[in-house]
Amino acid sequence: MFAGGCYWGVEGVFSHVKGVQLVKSGFTGGPKNRRVDYDMVSGGNTGFAEAVRVTYDPKQVSYGTLLRVFFSVVADPTTLNQQGPDRGTQYRSALYPLNAEQGKAAEAYLAQLGKAGLWRDPIVTKVERFTGFQDADAYHQDFMRKNPRHPYIQRWDAPKLAAFKTMFPTLYRDKPSA
DSSP states (O other): OEEESSHHHHHHHHTTBTTEEEEEEEEESSOTTOOOOHHHHHTTOSSOEEEEEEEEOTTTSOHHHHHHHIIIIIOOTTSTTEETTEESGGGOEEEOOSSHHHHHHHHHHHHHHHHHTOSSSOOOOEEOOOOOEEEOOGGGTTHHHHOTTOHHIIIIIHHHHHHHHHHOTTTBOSSOOO
């Protein structure tokens, strides 16, 4: 589970990673068993974040590689509750590990990023407890693929996909996962 601002671009990039089998846009990080929808989460008062659920084959791509892609081209780990033009806790950069192994890897990766000195500002991305995931409406699924000319996609998300293709040519695949 990755939260990195508007889920359209996060999903759009991860769907082109070799070894990723399925990417779903949705919501996580809020109270367990609370049902939400896009309008509720967009208000910024639910505790939920726009996020994506990435299903992958660990024989083809590792969780560590997914973290590297995420922080290289998807999310700025130094902006608190903001990614690009989107502001509010629902657009925070956060990781939601599904097991202890992913939790350790996520914490270690964030520590490594902090020590690397690649950014002028401190790393604010958090590892948060996974409380469940709710799929967004069908309209939001595969939004980047279905709406390549949408102004938001052209301005904010297409550059992320282009950067991924340039920076990780051996991981990039033309046909996105389902």
